[in-house]
Amino acid sequence: MLGLAPDTLVMAALTIPILGAIVIPLFHNAPNIRESVTLITAGALALSVWSLLPHVLAGGRPAAIDIAVVLGLSVAFAVEPLGLLFALIASTLWFVTSVYAIGYMRGNDEPRQTSFYVCFAVALWATMGIAFAKNLFTLFIFYEILTLSTYPLVAHKANGEAIRAGRIYLLILIGTSMVLLLPAIAWTWVLAGTLDFTPGGILANKTTPLLLGVLLALFAFGIGKAALMPFHFWLPAAMVAPTPVSALLHAVAVVKAGVFTILKVVVYIFGIETLAYTGAGSWLVYAAGFTVIAASLVALKKDNLKARLAYSTVSQLSYVILAAAILAPISAVGAALHIAAHAVSKITLFFAAGSIYTAAHKTEISELAGIGRRMPWTMGAFAIGAISMIGLPPTAGFLGKWFMLTGAMQTGQWLPIAVIIASTLLNAAYFLPIVYTAFFERERVAHPAGAAAAHEHGEAPLPIVIALTATAAATVALFLFPQLPLRLAQMMVGG
Amino acid sequence: MSAISAQLPGLQVVVPLLGAIIAAFIRRGTLAWAWATLITAATPVMAFALLVQVWANGPISYHLGGWPPPIGIEYRVDLLNAFVLMLVSLVSAIMMPYARRSVAHEIDGDKQAWFYCMYLLCLTGLLGITITGDAFNAFVFLEISSLSSYVLIAMGRDRRALVASYQYLIVGTIGATFYVVGVGLLYLVTGSLNFADIATRLADANVMFPRPVLAALAFLFVGISLKLALFPLHVWLPNAYAYAPSFATAFLAATATKVAIYLFLRIGFSVYGVALDIKALPISAVLYPLSVAAMFIASILAVYEQNLKRMLAYSSVAQIGYITLGIALMNQAGLTGAIVHLFNHALIKGGLFLALGAVVYRAGTIKLDDLGGVGRTMPLTLAAFVLAGMSLMGVPGTAGFISKYYLVVGAFDAGLWPVAFLIVASSLIALVYIGRVVEIAYFRPVSEAVAHAKDPPLMMLVPILVLTIASIYFGIDTELSAGVANRIAEGLIGALKLGEAH
Numbered sequence: 003m004l005g006l007a008p009d010t011l012v013m014a015a016l017t018i019p020i021l022g023a024i025v026i027p028l029f030h031n032a033p034n035i036r037e038s039v040t041l042i043t044a045g046a047l048a049l050s051v052w053s054l055l056p057h058v059l060a061g062g063r064p065a066a067i068d069i070a071v072v073l074g075l076s077v078a079f080a081v082e083p084l085g086l087l088f089a090l091i092a093s094t095l096w097f098v099t100s101v102y103a104i105g106y107m108r109g110n111d112e113p114r115q116t117s118f119y120v121c122f123a124v125a126l127w128a129t130m131g132i133a134f135a136k137n138l139f140t141l142f143i144f145y146e147i148l149t150l151s152t153y154p155l156v157a158h159k160a161n162g163e164a165i166r167a168g169r170i171y172l173l174i175l176i177g178t179s180m181v182l183l184l185p186a187i188a189w190t191w192v193l194a195g196t197l198d199f200t201p202g203g204i205l206a207n208k209t210t211p212l213l214l215g216v217l218l219a220l221f222a223f224g225i226g227k228a229a230l231m232p233f234h235f236w237l238p239a240a241m242v243a244p245t246p247v248s249a250l251l252h253a254v255a256v257v258k259a260g261v262f263t264i265l266k267v268v269v270y271i272f273g274i275e276t277l278a279y280t281g282a283g284s285w286l287v288y289a290a291g292f293t294v295i296a297a298s299l300v301a302l303k304k305d306n307l308k309a310r311l312a313y314s315t316v317s318q319l320s321y322v323i324l325a326a327a328i329l330a331p332i333s334a335v336g337a338a339l340h341i342a343a344h345a346v347s348k349i350t351l352f353f354a355a356g357s358i359y360t361a362a363h364k365t366e367i368s369e370l371a372g373i374g375r376r377m378p379w380t381m382g383a384f385a386i387g388a389i390s391m392i393g394l395p396p397t398a399g400f401l402g403k404w405f406m407l408t409g410a411m412q413t414g415q416w417l418p419i420a421v422i423i424a425s426t427l428l429n430a431a432y433f434l435p436i437v438y439t440a441f442f443e444r445e446r447v448a449h450p451a452g453a454a455a456a457h458e459h460g461e462a463p464l465p466i467v468i469a470l471t472a473t474a475a476a477t478v479a480l481f482l483f484p485q486l487p488l489r490l491a492q493m494m495v496g497g
Numbered sequence: 498m499s500a501i502s503a504q505l506p507g508l509q510v511v512v513p514l515l516g517a518i519i520a521a522f523i524r525r526g527t528l529a530w531a532w533a534t535l536i537t538a539a540t541p542v543m544a545f546a547l548l549v550q551v552w553a554n555g556p557i558s559y560h561l562g563g564w565p566p567p568i569g570i571e572y573r574v575d576l577l578n579a580f581v582l583m584l585v586s587l588v589s590a591i592m593m594p595y596a597r598r599s600v601a602h603e604i605d606g607d608k609q610a611w612f613y614c615m616y617l618l619c620l621t622g623l624l625g626i627t628i629t630g631d632a633f634n635a636f637v638f639l640e641i642s643s644l645s646s647y648v649l650i651a652m653g654r655d656r657r658a659l660v661a662s663y664q665y666l667i668v669g670t671i672g673a674t675f676y677v678v679g680v681g682l683l684y685l686v687t688g689s690l691n692f693a694d695i696a697t698r699l700a701d702a703n704v705m706f707p708r709p710v711l712a713a714l715a716f717l718f719v720g721i722s723l724k725l726a727l728f729p730l731h732v733w734l735p736n737a738y739a740y741a742p743s744f745a746t747a748f749l750a751a752t753a754t755k756v757a758i759y760l761f762l763r764i765g766f767s768v769y770g771v772a773l774d775i776k777a778l779p780i781s782a783v784l785y786p787l788s789v790a791a792m793f794i795a796s797i798l799a800v801y802e803q804n805l806k807r808m809l810a811y812s813s814v815a816q817i818g819y820i821t822l823g824i825a826l827m828n829q830a831g832l833t834g835a836i837v838h839l840f841n842h843a844l845i846k847g848g849l850f851l852a853l854g855a856v857v858y859r860a861g862t863i864k865l866d867d868l869g870g871v872g873r874t875m876p877l878t879l880a881a882f883v884l885a886g887m888s889l890m891g892v893p894g895t896a897g898f899i900s901k902y903y904l905v906v907g908a909f910d911a912g913l914w915p916v917a918f919l920i921v922a923s924s925l926i927a928l929v930y931i932g933r934v935v936e937i938a939y940f941r942p943v944s945e946a947v948a949h950a951k952d953p954p955l956m957m958l959v960p961i962l963v964l965t966i967a968s969i970y971f972g973i974d975t976e977l978s979a980g981v982a983n984r985i986a987e988g989l990i991g992a993l994k995l996g997e998a999h
Binding site (some may be wrong): 145173177185 | 910
């Protein structure tokens, strides 16, 4: 790994993606160089983030930049275990997604590829800013940059549908963050006099339990990226974007930024103990539990593959919120693990969906009969991702659920347990039929004319297959070797 | 050197005034532009020197013609007006390089020199209002700036500019009349025209003549509100901004309303606030509903506007609502928010209007539906527009956020959490009207009108970029904006005479 000083590594992680965003457009007319720049940027970023790992595991909290702005607001960065875990996931998967995107964007002959790669790099820059933010204000800045930089990616196709989706995307994400999150931050500042993420929280004994509950609601709904119902519509809408965007941004970076922020707020702003002691967070269990179940029910009805995956994401995100709301340290560990597990599994599923679209031009689940025989790698990876979604061993999805259940049992909360069990059944009900259809049903030919027109295809382009195989392997590997994310998650709760 | 620095307050006004007179004798447009640029460039230098002096040594009192106040006219510079002087002169100086091409494009050759003459006169008036410590002198400068701005607006290419200018003339004259009636009443009850002197006498006058004192406040309030376009007295502004020459719009939007707000602060806080319990006066009670109405109604009107200059004009009315809301809060954070938004909004709106002027220059239209794909043909101009637009929305990390954050904290401090939500909810409407432009500029196919457009020449582009970058930069480094505003607010609030109940 890089032998640089830890603070330098933080600076590197915060500058490399934005540098990439500046250099990429210079090679507008040389696609091969342009994509090389993307890969080099992603690789360098991943390398510098991984190089931070030993320092943080050794108890270090590398920091960079500290600019005071106003009223105790400052732009400052410090790496703590949870942030590092998030950064590791995002930066590593960016590299994989970049490989995938080259196959996908060229395979589908997408327009405006330069601006696509630029926005992607800016989005990853924002993600690093969120992961390493030392306080709420810094996090908020990059939170909004992430929304704004992914908006052009959502509206990428520039047709009526994409532009409408872009509107929903901006209005809900900026709307919730401005109208709810910003007052929450200002209120926190007025109450606590600081916005720094502090172990144990900063709001103990600052206000009444009722107002604390209201403040938590402002945060929970204000962080629209976490897609807590009723502010989840932007996520299905965002599925009009090219699949690499759905895969990395709307299954990993953006949505995880949401639940990551909620987790940070619960652990480092409110403090698990303060919330548990005052009972101010108990309503969140119901809100998150409702979202888990309701989104699964909607997913069941969706025939469009990406839409079903999107609703599955809404449901899975609320798992993380639910785990945080159980307010037991061990379930917070489960929440962190689930961020990692869901990232690698859901990106695999999206990669598979994009692979099918590229090779077979199919988007609906009902069209997928027998496709497993034409695209064994893709559908094999899909099956692994699906198993992880359900939460069965030997996949990563099992881990998070296990810790959540443990936490819920320790604190004697039966509602979360019921929710987790019910949703596991629902997950199985909407994922297993896809796998079954793909592998065990015969390819259907709708009408005779279609037979001639039936698209003869095999696997998707090689970069796509490589990428989805890698993430599928990671889904299994994370189950077999969970020590690293587990260690970081335990450090977060002071273990 | 020290002889000059002692005369700085006088020179601050005299230099642009003489400059305007000399400009009246110049016939060639380019020459007049060069002259106006030179004069304008001198004003921020003087303003900066004044600001430094005030920052270090406290307020400066300058006696015009050597006549001591309260008989003579006093120019009194404290942190508040040094800050506004700096803002007005600096923004004007940044914009001047832009003027040449834009003015040459929009105004007939024989009238260009007149334009610069009127511009300098307007600048004189604005600086004069800001620097003077005399209520009647302020009226004179108010009229100088108003009359010259009617001419500036009437020079617009569109014939509707004449109607807009006429409308503004009527409303502006009514406003000035109200102002001077208010000053007259104050003179009747205190026997003085000097702001500081009135402030010392007003408490006694209030015991004897409470009604005239209150009536004077009402006249001054309405008069100034017309000039600063407080909702619903804003009706002159959208047309005036829409049909004035691009440069005049940008200049007036960035400076004129700001100076009116300054005058409002001066009279409200430094005169009335020092003498009477300001919270017992019905200032906040009037300002709250009008500010909130401005924030919402004007923003919504902006959403439905096809003419982009009118859209930004309505947005200005809304933004003025934020400033007056901050004033109405009357606490440290709220007032700081108002003053810092005065500064930030000048940069933001200046940048936005200049960017639109560049679109006029290249594409000849600012009708939204004609501008499909303009983001691709004029990439830097539109990028600047979007960035300044984000600052307008108050995206964190931009200057606009700083203002909004102070206002929200001010509302929480005052215990008015619903107001805090109104502030953030209304700023969401800015997302809609800026977003509309983004959709058409970037996601529509390139339209005929803009097909051959490209970014404007460097002389125009640089001022746009400077103002845009400033409207981002002051979101992170706020020492010169919020830092100074905070100290000004401290001074204003510290000098207030507040009742026991508060």
